[in-house]
Amino acid sequence: MSTRRIALLGATAGLGRALARRFAARGDDLVVLGRDPTSLARTAEDLSLRAAGRPVGMARCDLLEAESFAPALERAEELMGGLDLVVVTAGVFATQEELERDAEATEHLLMVDLVRTIRFCEEAKRRLLHRGGGTLCVFSSVAGEQARRSSVLYGAAKAGLTRYLEGLDLRHAGEGLHVVTVKPGFARTSMTEGLSPPPFAAEADEIAEAVMTGLDRGRRVIYAPSIWRWVLAVVRRLPRAVMRRVEF
């Protein structure tokens, strides 16, 4: 596989970091996008050392500041002389109970995970199409597949994001835009710290591995770990009367 030019939003922690290290180990060109300049610089240096010294670029980008999107992606294109793949792993998470207690947090979550992520994707899409195509790989969640009592709000945000990505695929597949929707299950990361891991909980590295495999095979939807494809095939068929009783 030839070297790809990849911009990653969210590579400083969790799933994004695990995935970025795999790209780095493979010798891909990377630019990391993120909020905190100190953490970005440390992450870029770490990735560069893991990539046998190949430089890794960085650019400031904050999902809360829509005006940071275009300059960040432009900088990434500049640094790598192009762009083949844009990966979005950034996002926020909170439990249903936490969100019900805090209307501000709810708005923040919907803003970051849905509104601003879509707006970032619009900018990335525009740039990739302008170059004649490329891949846009965005982390949604299994939580967006089926409404559940335990994740009404987060599930709604992710369901919206998943639909948007499906739509992008329908609209632009013919123009060379390859849209990949990643649907990870529960990951043991700092985002879910302090929660009891449910069945099929995975380490960040297992999820990163599943995503790498899915990308290599040209998949448009990646369940990570892959067991979720089958779990959801069942869960999606459960009638609403059953889902009302299911606690998870």
Place this chain on the structure above:
Amino acid sequence: MARSRQRTEELSGWGRFPVVRGVVHRDEDLSRACAGAALTRGLGRSYGDASLPAGETDIVACSVRADRILALDEARCVLRAEAGLSLAALEALLTPRGLACPVVPGTAQVTLGGMVAADVHGKNHHVAGTFGRHVRALRLALADGGEVEVTRETDAELFAATLGGLGLTGHILEVECALMRVPSAWMIVETEPVTDIAATLTGLAEASAGWPYTAAWTDGLARGSAAERGYVLRARWAERDEAPAMPPAAPRSWRVPPIPLTEALVRAHHGRHFARAARRRGPRLVSPAQVLHPLDAFAGWNRLYGRGGLVQHQGLLPGPDPGPAVARLLATLAAHGGRSWLTVSKDFGAAGEGLLSFPAPGVSVALDLPGRPTTPALVDALDALVAEAGGRIYLAKDALTRADVLRRMEADRLPRFNAVRDRVDPERRLRSALSVRLLGDAPAGGRAATAAQRRRRETPR
């Protein structure tokens, strides 16, 4: 948001004794994880209670997600990384560059921060000292929340107290250490069978006179004429012209099923293992992992010891002629009806600067004891013998030593260590189950354990 969630989980060291409940803060940002925490732990490979909280209300930060490499100067052989970087990940990074960590412990599943906090040693202690000797700078989060860069120049006492200080002087955030250049990615190893403990110690001393990596393994379960049989292992890095250009395959690891083994099964394994070692002659070219981290080939081997867990007793018998004391130690073990499933001996070179570091000239003997109701009494007897000989115990392995015994062993060093803690943490905000047990720190919640609770805690299931 995550910090508003508090979930207690079961925690233990590698020996799985004792087991406690505690709240763990894991974060990519170690400074954030450490805020309000009483202790930081890494991969939990210390055996006893060094990485355990003093009580359920104390928070333990976990460093393993803070694992970024911050700088690597290949020309000057210097590395700086966040404290949660594992040695396994570091070795994977260094091997292709012709570099290696100058001191590594028996497992690669440790963090850099843990290597500092335990001031680990390896098979090359007689030439390379402890890991602490190669540490150049540390970034610490102190008990008052402030962060400082500590070197031998800025604060020699705090630096020395932190090497082997079991995380009690400050949360270790970053580690800067020297690396070494190695001629190849392979090692040359030889094993020399020995039939008794005297020959083991002589063999070890002879091997260390000419080889950089040495240790001796003794089959603690063999009976009759085979009792005390073992072998001395000696190794060195292979020169470029002795080694294949290809690096060795990544070490394979078998996950040991969590089924407790009986002594008879372990004896049967040792029968084959030690007989094979006795047959082997001459140098062999092997992967460094086989020499440096032999037990990593069996992931989860600690579970073989079952519910009672594993208690390791690692004591130093000091001086130029530790033979009689080692013999007395093994006799004490036998007199108590105890058997060590595996006994590892290693001769040490000069002591380092760490105020509570374990190694000093003499021989270290590590006994792997299954946790039984009789184990505390056995450890008491072994400790008495070590103290009598003027030796000390390895705190990173310890779970059962008593505070008064430690004070006897460490009459000179403890006051210096305590003085540093008095200066940087007079209220003893940083503490662990070990520091409550051995250093007189107040237990979490401020309530002293009742005698009955203490007995329960001190008796393996």
